[in-house]
Amino acid sequence: MAVSNKKYNVIDLKTGKLDSRIFSDPDIYREELEKVFGRTWLMIGHESLVPKVNDFFHTYMGEDRVILTRDGKGKLHAFLNMCRHRGNPIVRTDVGNTKNFFCPYHGWTYSNDGSLEYVPGEEEAYYGAVDRDSRSLIAARVETYAGIVFANWDSGAPSLEEYLGDARWCLDVAFNRLDAGTEAIGPVKWIEPLNWKTAVDNCSDNYHVPTTHLSAILVQARHFGLPRLTHEAQFESPSKHLFINGHSLTMRMLDRPDQARQTHGVTQENRSLFEEYYRSTLAEAERRLGSVRAGKLQLGNHSIFPNGVLGLRLAHPRGPLETEFWHFVVLEKGMPDELKRALRMGSGNYNGVAGLFEQDDMDNWRGVSRSSLTPLAQKYSQDLSMGVGRAGSDPDFPGTVAERYTSENNQRSFYRRWEEFMNAESWEDISIEPGTADFEGTATMNG
Ligand code: FES
Numbered sequence: 219m220a221v222s223n224k225k226y227n228v229i230d231l232k233t234g235k236l237d238s239r240i241f242s243d244p245d246i247y248r249e250e251l252e253k254v255f256g257r258t259w260l261m262i263g264h265e266s267l268v269p270k271v272n273d274f275f276h277t278y279m280g281e282d283r284v285i286l287t288r289d290g291k292g293k294l295h296a297f298l299n300m301c302r303h304r305g306n307p308i309v310r311t312d313v314g315n316t317k318n319f320f321c322p323y324h325g326w327t328y329s330n331d332g333s334l335e336y337v338p339g340e341e342e343a344y345y346g347a348v349d350r351d352s353r354s355l356i357a358a359r360v361e362t363y364a365g366i367v368f369a370n371w372d373s374g375a376p377s378l379e380e381y382l383g384d385a386r387w388c389l390d391v392a393f394n395r396l397d398a399g400t401e402a403i404g405p406v407k408w409i410e411p412l413n414w415k416t417a418v419d420n421c422s423d424n425y426h427v428p429t430t431h432l433s434a435i436l437v438q439a440r441h442f443g444l445p446r447l448t449h450e451a452q453f454e455s456p457s458k459h460l461f462i463n464g465h466s467l468t469m470r471m472l473d474r475p476d477q478a479r480q481t482h483g484v485t486q487e488n489r490s491l492f493e494e495y496y497r498s499t500l501a502e503a504e505r506r507l508g509s510v511r512a513g514k515l516q517l518g519n520h521s522i523f524p525n526g527v528l529g530l531r532l533a534h535p536r537g538p539l540e541t542e543f544w545h546f547v548v549l550e551k552g553m554p555d556e557l558k559r560a561l562r563m564g565s566g567n568y569n570g571v572a573g574l575f576e577q578d579d580m581d582n583w584r585g586v587s588r589s590s591l592t593p594l595a596q597k598y599s600q601d602l603s604m605g606v607g608r609a610g611s612d613p614d615f616p617g618t619v620a621e622r623y624t625s626e627n628n629q630r631s632f633y634r635r636w637e638e639f640m641n642a643e644s645w646e647d648i649s650i651e652p653g654t655a656d657f658e659g660t661a662t663m664n665g
């Protein structure tokens with residue numbers, strides 16, 4: 219690492235040189251669990267996964283097992299899945315509905331609001347000396363954005379609204395378009411031998427698409443009549459590559475307001491049905507988001523810091539060289555079933571575990587992660603120099619906008635943000651960009 223009074227100085231914004239040890243060093247990994255995953259707002263699920271009182275959904279924050287519950291009054295909670303007696307996990311299933319969680323080791327029993335309700339032998343074995351109030355389940359802060367549930371361990375962190383900041387201006391286009399809201403289907407889960415950051419970084423890598431995904435692009439061109447994506451098309455694209463308040467986004471322009479917003483799952487056969495759907499919902503979307511966001515913009519590939527990968531899809535860290543992917547599909551509730559099915563299948567076929575695009579990507583991410591292992595390879599920096607000095611403000615978009623759609627500005631900025639968390643003593647040392655975006659329309663954090 220370069221000389222600096224800060225512990226981490228892994229990315230040089232002027233040259234784009236990146237220290238590759240961040241992809242495999244076990245000590246760095248251990249520290250990022252604490253300083254990144256222990257401090258940030260993390261997506262842990264969706265309200266539709268726990269629709270009824272007493273529902274629960276088992277999830278993760280970093281490597282920590284977490285239970286998302288909806289208590290008897292309908293309030294959401296996120297608890298560390300760890301009994302306060304000897305640390306045994308009290309939930310072993312993925313989903314369920316219960317008022318109480320019973321630890322299978324010695325039987326301590328908790329309410330779904332986290333309180334310790336029953337201790338076997340409380341009088342006889344403990345002589346009445348158990349202070350149950352101090353042994354509630356460990357709780358994280360919980361907040362939601364358009365039905366997506368986030369949690370945070372750090373009491374010093376800003377609100378989720380501040381944390382998302384103007385990135386929400388872009389995210390609303392996909393996740394907050396209609397009054398009825400969205401539902402999440404999934405997750406499909408799989409484990410890959412790669413570092414989680416390679417997948418997050420790739421969400422803004424428009425450069426790789428014509429090369430890595432050539433075979434998939436040919437399939438799309440031949441069977442779905444889509445234009446063949448080339449480097450030239452990527453270099454000339456008017457789409458935007460934006461870094462906003464720590465989050466990496468890309469935005470595409472719609473040719474027409476009724477154009478299908480999705481790239482995967484839309485075919486020659488169903489395209490007119492998608493167009494009809496977007497025509498019929500346009501007025502409502504304009505009321506909620508204003509005419510620009512409702513009819514002119516489409517959310518492209520993006521990542522929410524730290525480990526959101528293309529929407530509510532998660533790259534859970536499982537070690538420096540292991541990542542567990544959770545693939546959800548978020549669908550507008552009122553969309554016709556035929557279109558929901560097309561999007562669910564299309565999303566899985568392209569970005570699911572056996573997806574055409576995902577398989578191509580994972581091979582590269584594995585390669586990049588593993589080549590950072592040896593002392594010889596670690597002497598040579600990775601090169602993220604594309605578009606250095608070619609990003610700034612844009613009158614029509616929030617954040618820092620690259621001059622071209624194909625740029626490595628978001629990737630450099632992602633590692634700079636990671637570095638900021640790794641060097642910070644607390645949230646006092648972590649920046650939040652002041653919001654400047656015009657949130658035209660009625661949509662809010664809560665839908
Ligand atoms: S570890 Fe849970 S009751 Fe003992």
Ligand SMILES: [Fe+2]
Binds near residue numbers: 420575579
């Ligand atoms: Fe890709």
